[in-house]
Amino acid sequence: xxxxxxxxxxxxxxxxxxxxxxxxxxxxxxxxxxxxxxxxxxxxxxxxxxxxxxxxxxxxxxxxxxxxxxxxxxxxxxxxxxxxxxxxxxxxxxxxxxxxxxxxxxxxxxxxxxxxxxxxxxxxxxxxxxxxxxxxxxxxxxxxxxxxxxxxxxxxxxxxxxxxxxxxxxxxxxxxxxxxxxxxxxxxxxxxxxxxxxxxxxxxxxxxxxxxxxxxxxxxxxxxxxxxxxx
Amino acid sequence: xxxxxxxxxxxxxxxxxxxxxxxxxxxxxxxxxxxxxxxxxxxxxxxxxxxxxxxxxxxxxxxxxxxxxxxxxxxxxxxxxxxxxxxxxxxxxxxxxxxxxxxxxxxxxxxxxxxxxxxxxxxxxxxxxxxxxxxxxxxxxxxxxxxxxxxxxxxxxxxxxxxxxxxxxxxxxxxxxxxxxxxxxxxxxxxxxxxxxxxx
Numbered sequence: 001x002x003x004x005x006x007x008x009x010x011x012x013x014x015x016x017x018x019x020x021x022x023x024x025x026x027x028x029x030x031x032x033x034x035x036x037x038x039x040x041x042x043x044x045x046x047x048x049x050x051x052x053x054x055x056x057x058x059x060x061x062x063x064x065x066x067x068x069x070x071x072x073x074x075x076x077x078x079x080x081x082x083x084x085x086x087x088x089x090x091x092x093x094x095x096x097x098x099x100x101x102x103x104x105x106x107x108x109x110x111x112x113x114x115x116x117x118x119x120x121x122x123x124x125x126x127x128x129x130x131x132x133x134x135x136x137x138x139x140x141x142x143x144x145x146x147x148x149x150x151x152x153x154x155x156x157x158x159x160x161x162x163x164x165x166x167x168x169x170x171x172x173x174x175x176x177x178x179x180x181x182x183x184x185x186x187x188x189x190x191x192x193x194x195x196x197x198x199x200x201x202x203x204x205x206x207x208x209x210x211x212x213x214x215x216x217x218x219x220x221x222x223x224x225x226x227x228x229x230x231x
Numbered sequence: 232x233x234x235x236x237x238x239x240x241x242x243x244x245x246x247x248x249x250x251x252x253x254x255x256x257x258x259x260x261x262x263x264x265x266x267x268x269x270x271x272x273x274x275x276x277x278x279x280x281x282x283x284x285x286x287x288x289x290x291x292x293x294x295x296x297x298x299x300x301x302x303x304x305x306x307x308x309x310x311x312x313x314x315x316x317x318x319x320x321x322x323x324x325x326x327x328x329x330x331x332x333x334x335x336x337x338x339x340x341x342x343x344x345x346x347x348x349x350x351x352x353x354x355x356x357x358x359x360x361x362x363x364x365x366x367x368x369x370x371x372x373x374x375x376x377x378x379x380x381x382x383x384x385x386x387x388x389x390x391x392x393x394x395x396x397x398x399x400x401x402x403x404x405x406x407x408x409x410x411x412x413x414x415x416x417x418x419x420x421x422x423x424x425x426x427x428x429x430x431x
Contacts, residue, residue: 046277048367048422111379120378123345134338138354142364144276184261185307189271191262206257213261220265225305 033057036079039090040097046143051108053077053101057084075104086157088201091140091149098136098143098150103128125168133175134182141190147183148190151176152201155208176205177212177230184216277364284421288325290358290366291315292332292416297409301339301349301374308336310353312414320420326358333357337369340406345385346377348403356416367417375404 033055040055055077077100079093087093103121106128107114121128133154137147158172183190196202206213212230219228292312298304311331318326337354353370357363381398388395408414 042278045280045282048277048280048419110373111376116376116378119382120345120347123378123382124343124347127340127343127347131338131340138337141274142277144278182306184266187274188262188266188269189273191259192266192271193273194259194262197259203257206259213259217261217264220261225308227305 029057029059032079032084036093036097039094040077040101043094043098043101043139043143047139049101049105051075051105053104055079055097057081075107077101077104083157086153088152089149091146092153094140094143094145095136095147095150095153098139098145099132101139102132102135126164126170129170130175130178133179137179137182137187141187146190146195147179147187148194148196148202151179151183151205152196152199154179155201155205171231173208173212174230176209177216177228180209180213181216181228275364279424280364280422281424282422284419286320286419286421288318288320288418288420290318290326290416290418292356292414293410293412294408294414295331295410297407298351299407300405301341301351302405304336304339304351306336306339310334310336312356313410315413318418320418325361325418330359342374342403342405344399344402346379346381346401346403348374348376348378349406350374351406351408353414358418361418362423365419365422367419370414370416372406372408372412374406377401377403 036055036057040053043049044051044053053075057079059081077097079096083096084093087096106121107118110117133150136150140147140150154172154176158175160172161167161169164171164174194202212228215228215230219226291314293315295311295313298310304310310333312334314326314328314330314332317324317328333355334353334357335355336351338350338352340350340352342349351372353372354368355363356366356368358366381401385395385398388398
């Protein structure tokens with residue numbers, strides 16, 4: 001009889017920490033979900049986006065390769081743990097969400113209730129990657145976030161490819177240069193009053209973008225309006 | 232005396248340490264050279280919104296100078312629009328006909344393969360006496376969308392490889408706008424918290 005009681009107690013004591021761990025994980029997920037809901041909804045409201053877009057935090061590190069990517073059609077923004085772990089502050093979370101909001105919002109306009117737009121984005125991701133970056137800067141500024149967070153986020157998360165002329169992605173350095181130029185032209189306040197100047201990732205961007213920033217300097221000095229061929 | 236000397240020494244070492252750290256920070260030459268001497272306003276975010284009210288005022292505009300192609304313009308280029316008719320709100324004229332409205336070319340999307348059209352996104356419409364945050368201030372002009380032709384053709388030719396892939400090379404139409412094209416912008420006069428209500 002005593003043996004049975006001991007066994008029962010042992011089972012109960014062993015089970016409690018397991019439930020506790022599960023509970024902690026759920027609470028943690030809820031905290032992240034609430035955070036991205038707040039930031040995402042603030043981006044939508046501050047930018048007067050009259051389209052229903054929802055935000056989903058997913059613990060999965062990587063999307064299954066066999067699973068069809070539905071982000072262009074489902075009007076949902078997925079923030080995977082693999083992407084979330086790189087974010088340091090609200091600016092960077094807003095940067096990620098703002099880019100995805102631009103793409104999701106496009107799926108509401110034009111023919112077939114946005115169906116054709118979604119198809120075009122899927123067929124030409126390289127072109128829309130840069131558009132999403134630029135429009136994300138506007139969304140961030142309107143919602144009170146620092147757009148330099150987009151630069152640090154991309155600098156940390158997007159690997160530098162060797163070439164991009166046969167790829168469906170742009171070189172990360174090119175994207176960063178276009179974002180920098182967009183901020184320089186439209187929101188120079190953030191560069192003059194730079195809160196990120198001592199941020200290691202921003203410094204790393206400055207270090208790696210020397211040649212591209214020199215090209216931009218030449219463009220500004222010459223007063224040219226041509227598109228700069230960034231590397 | 233020794234104590235004072237010690238404090239001074241520590242102070243000097245601290246300042247020297249700080250200056251070494253400061254010299255490691257890469258400064259942005261572009262900002263120093265082109266922006267520091269300019270008067271730059273802080274962009275104000277739009278956070279005092281209140282979307283209870285459903286009032287909406289349509290503003291009809293037309294571009295002053297025609298744009299024949301997205302290749303003729305550049306991003307951040309100033310453009311001018313003209314108000315086509317008096318704009319009324321609560322029985323009062325709030326914007327007069329023929330008022331010139333400055334705006335900017337926000338983003339240009341070049342035409343692409345698969346019949347994807349070019350686009351010009353106009354923004355930053357500036358109406359005198361109207362809070363810019365209360366205007367749905369983006370307007371997109373798209374070129375001819377040939378993807379409607381390309382995608383079905385591509386799928387139909389799937390059984391004859393590589394003919395389907397050849398449709399990739401069909402490019403979309405150029406984005407153009409002329410003064411006859413009516414551009415509609417919407418003004419929401421009450422989309423702001425009561426204590427910051429617009430005076431109109």
